[in-house]
Amino acid sequence: MKKITKYLLIFIILFLLGSSANAKDRIYKLETLYEGLDMPWDIDFLPNGDFLVSELTGKLKIYNPSLKTLTTVSNVPLVLSRSQGGLSDVELHPDFELNNLIYLSYSIKTKEGNTLRVSRAKLQENTLVDIETIHTAKAFRKTSAHYGARLLFLKDNTLLISSGDGFNHREKSQELDNHFGKILRINDDGTIPSDNPIFRDDKALKDIFTYGHRNQQGLTKDINGVIYSHEHGPKGGDELNIINPGLNYGWPAITYGIDYNGTIISPFKKKEGMEQPIKYWTPSIALSDMTFYYSDLFSEWYGNLFISALSPGDVRRLVIKDNIVVSEEIMFKEINSRIRSIKSSKNGNLIILTDGRGKKNSGKIIKVSPNNL
Amino acid sequence: MYLIKLFFSLLLAFIFSAILTSVFILFQNTIWNIFWLKTQGFDISFFVLVDSLFHDLRGGLSTILIQWGIPINMYSLIFITLFLGYSLTAIIRFIIPINAMFSFGFAGLVSVYGIIFYTRMTFDEIVLISSARELMGLFIFCLIGFFGGIFFNQLKEFFLKVLKYEKNN
Numbered sequence: 001m002k003k004i005t006k007y008l009l010i011f012i013i014l015f016l017l018g019s020s021a022n023a024k025d026r027i028y029k030l031e032t033l034y035e036g037l038d039m040p041w042d043i044d045f046l047p048n049g050d051f052l053v054s055e056l057t058g059k060l061k062i063y064n065p066s067l068k069t070l071t072t073v074s075n076v077p078l079v080l081s082r083s084q085g086g087l088s089d090v091e092l093h094p095d096f097e098l099n100n101l102i103y104l105s106y107s108i109k110t111k112e113g114n115t116l117r118v119s120r121a122k123l124q125e126n127t128l129v130d131i132e133t134i135h136t137a138k139a140f141r142k143t144s145a146h147y148g149a150r151l152l153f154l155k156d157n158t159l160l161i162s163s164g165d166g167f168n169h170r171e172k173s174q175e176l177d178n179h180f181g182k183i184l185r186i187n188d189d190g191t192i193p194s195d196n197p198i199f200r201d202d203k204a205l206k207d208i209f210t211y212g213h214r215n216q217q218g219l220t221k222d223i224n225g226v227i228y229s230h231e232h233g234p235k236g237g238d239e240l241n242i243i244n245p246g247l248n249y250g251w252p253a254i255t256y257g258i259d260y261n262g263t264i265i266s267p268f269k270k271k272e273g274m275e276q277p278i279k280y281w282t283p284s285i286a287l288s289d290m291t292f293y294y295s296d297l298f299s300e301w302y303g304n305l306f307i308s309a310l311s312p313g314d315v316r317r318l319v320i321k322d323n324i325v326v327s328e329e330i331m332f333k334e335i336n337s338r339i340r341s342i343k344s345s346k347n348g349n350l351i352i353l354t355d356g357r358g359k360k361n362s363g364k365i366i367k368v369s370p371n372n373l
Numbered sequence: 374m375y376l377i378k379l380f381f382s383l384l385l386a387f388i389f390s391a392i393l394t395s396v397f398i399l400f401q402n403t404i405w406n407i408f409w410l411k412t413q414g415f416d417i418s419f420f421v422l423v424d425s426l427f428h429d430l431r432g433g434l435s436t437i438l439i440q441w442g443i444p445i446n447m448y449s450l451i452f453i454t455l456f457l458g459y460s461l462t463a464i465i466r467f468i469i470p471i472n473a474m475f476s477f478g479f480a481g482l483v484s485v486y487g488i489i490f491y492t493r494m495t496f497d498e499i500v501l502i503s504s505a506r507e508l509m510g511l512f513i514f515c516l517i518g519f520f521g522g523i524f525f526n527q528l529k530e531f532f533l534k535v536l537k538y539e540k541n542n
Contacts, residue, residue, distance in 0.1 A: 143498040167499045168506045171409055235435075253413050261447055261501050262432030263402050266410055267425050 027298065029371045030335065034063055034070060037363030040353045042089045042289070043343050047097050051351065051365065052123075054104070056086035062126060063365060075121075075128040079106040080114050080144065088149035093120070093188060094157055100124060101188075103134075103159065105149040113140030116147045116163055116179075120188070134190030137179040138205065141166035145215075150289075152219040152227070158185050158193050160209060160243075162216035162229065170252040170265075173212050176204035181251055183216065183229060183243060185209040197246030212249040212274065218290040218307065219243075226323075230290060230307060233257035234265060236282030240307070241275060242323055250274035256282055279318070279325045286310035289341040297348030297370060306331075306350065308339040315342055315352070335366060375540060382532035386525055387459065394481065394521030395433065395451045398502070401513055403429045405504035437501060440491045450488055455518075458484030459525060474526050481522025482515045489514065 039056040046052055051063040052073075058081045060073040079087045085107030093101035100122045108117045116137040121128035146164035153159055165173045165181035173181025176199050184207045187193055192206045199208065218230035218240075227243040237257025241249055254268045256277075270276065281287075290307040305318040313336065317329040332339070332352065340355035340363070349369045356362030403425050411417050433447040445453075458480040466476060489511065492501045504510040 145499055170503075174413060253410060253415065258432065259501075259503060261402075261437050262435030263399060263406075263429040263503075264425050264432070265406060265503070266415075267407075267421055267428070268410070268415060271415070 026371055027300070028368050030332065031367045031369065033065060033365040033367050034068065035364045036070075036361045037061070037353070037356070037365070038361050039086070039355050040340060040363040040365075041087065041355070042341050043351055043353055043365070044090050044092050044102075045343070045345055045351075046092070049346075052090050052092070052102065053353070053365070054087045054090040055363075056088070056355075057081050058087045058106075060087065060090060060104070060128075071126050073123070073126050073128060075131070077104065077106065077117075077119055077128075077131060078108075080109045082107075082114075083144040085114065085144040085147060088147065089151040091151040091153060091159075094153050102128075103151055105147075105151050105161065107144065107147050107149070108136075110136075110140065113142055114144060115140045116149055116161075118151065118159075118161055118190075132190075134188075135161060135184070135186055135207075137161075137163045137184075139163055139166055139169070139172075139179040141169060143167050146232075148213070148216045150217055150219040150229075152221065153188075154185075154221065154227070155225050157188050159188055160185055160219055160227070162213070162219055162231075164215040165213065165251065167215075170214070173214070173251050174248070174253060176201045176208055176211060179205065179208075181211060181213045182208050183210045183213060183219070185245075199246065209245055210243055210247050210249060212251050212253070214251045217288050220290050220292055220305075222292050222305075222320075223294055223303070228290065228305065230287040232286060233280070233282070233284050235260050235262070236284055238281040238284045238287050239277035240279040240287075240318075240325070241277050244275075248274050249277075256280045257284070278320070278323060279328075284311065285314075285316070286338075288339060289343075291342050291344045291350075293344050293350070295344065295348030306342050306344070308342040308352065310338040310340065310355075313338045313354075315339060332368070337364070375536065378536055378539075379533075382536060383529060386528035386532055387456065389528055390521055390525035391452050391455050393524060394455060394485070394517060395448050396430065397517045397521070398451060398485070398514065399429045399433050399447065400426060401510075401517060402502055402504040405510055437492075450492075451485075454484040454488050455481065455521070455525075458487075459522070473530070474523055477526040477529075478519045478522040481518040481520070481525070483518070485518025485521070486511075486515050 041056045042054045044052045053061045058079040060076045062071045087106045089105040091103045102123050103120045105118050118135040119133045121131040145167040148162035148164035150162040161184040163179045163182050169180045172178050214231045216229050216231040221227050229243045230240045234257040237255050252265050254271050254274050259265050288308045288310050293301045293304050307316040314333045315331045318325050319327045337354040341353040343351050345351050349367050352366040354364045436444045462476050462480040489505050500506045505514045
């Protein structure tokens with residue numbers, strides 16, 4: 001008995017030493033800035049350093065990192081908060097400092113079914129004013145799943161919107177007369193840019209930028225303006241794609257995944273005229289957001305792509321060279337939660353949102369900063 | 374001895390008919406997907422078709438989560454639902470002597486529809502058996518359940534006849 005106790009003590013001491021050395025070896029440290037968000041979905045940074053956080057349940061909040069306070073923004077449009085639907089992306093206009101405009105994506109209920117909507121409004125002292133609907137997706141469904149709902153401003157101030165396939169309407173991703181499974185491009189006022197891709201199909205909607213997508217919850221661009229999108233696969237087949245206008249990304253005609261019930265969706269993985277992902281994950285990791293890192297705070301991460309994942313809950317650091325993923329590192333597993341969003345803040349810290357699904361008000365804002373500061 | 378034979382006869386009739394129903398449900402799902410791919414200009418060779426059918430027969434063994442978070446595979450789900458449907462019909466037929474062929478056929482139809490309904494409830498209107506997303510697919514799906522029920526009844530009647538013959542001789 002004494003021997004067992006002795007060995008157990010030695011094991012515990014070695015384990016503690018090992019974990020403390022491990023934490024010290026890390027170049028980063030994690031700090032929970034706030035706990036108590038209700039299913040947070042996205043985060044953006046205001047010029048004064050405050051964080052703008054959307055919650056799927058329909059609330060928009062402002063977090064002040066110096067005071068550690070959370071303020072609820074009033075007059076947010078009413079959203080359909082059900083299953084995967086709710087208030088999703090929040091994006092500042094590139095000229096926010098001049099026009100105070102923010103853009104919101106969210107699901108709504110209409111007579112024809114529920115769908116994705118994008119509105120813009122001015123943020124004035126914690127209140128939204130001059131709210132204007134700039135896009136309602138022609139993707140009406142009964143399901144409250146697969147909205148996509150990610151927003152991205154391009155260098156020319158046009159806005160990309162990812163619109164998911166609604167789960168039950170996957171075949172419509174290959175048809176151009178609807179917004180299921182598409183990436184759309186509109187002007188910042190909702191009008192359609194004159195240089196959008198032209199498709200051969202007469203019925204093609206003019207705001208379609210790319211098609212053949214499933215549920216794209218990640219949209220970002222690198223320093224050169226190359227657009228990246230990732231999408232949830234079914235059972236396996238999560239994809240990272242480079243987005244170019246007018247192209248077909250293949251869902252559900254080609255896929256690396258299978259249906260949830262174990263049957264095939266398509267036996268094909270490639271077809272001429274359909275784009276291949278630059279990386280795919282089988283089994284799925286449930287990609288949720290992504291950001292490119294361009295700061296000297298972590299110089300070794302410069303130019304890397306950070307992708308957050310819900311299952312099992314970690315972040316993937318990808319090194320991409322000439323459009324090829326050359327390495328992947330699994331990071332921040334110690335957070336031990338579903339990671340809903342990741343963004344690179346202006347001062348070089350990474351900011352992570354965990355969604356605390358299943359437990360009300362358990363979502364967190366976590367800061368990743370250098371260990372030596 | 375007769376009761377044991379009766380029990381095994383009924384069990385055999387149930388297993389055969391449930392296997393047939395499951396296989397047809399999975400095949401319908403595969404053919405539905407393959408047919409759509411054909412409309413998209415894919416070259417579907419005989420090998421692709423057979424390979425897909427066998428893939429889905431194996432795929433039916435993989436686990437899905439249904440109502441109340443219960444992990445189950447397609448075969449078990451179909452077997453359990455049909456078992457409940459046929460048992461309930463047998464009890465009802467003890468009380469009300471309704472036509473056997475029609476009542477078991479109807480039980481098969483309702484059971485298969487139940488599978489769709491309950492998995493849909495779990496996943497918030499998401500249909501897990503993709504061919505049942507459209508009305509035509511759902512109709513064929515229920516038709517398979519109906520004929521599965523009729524097949525069960527015919528097998529059952531056949532085994533009972535054999536048993537009766539054995540008993541009389």
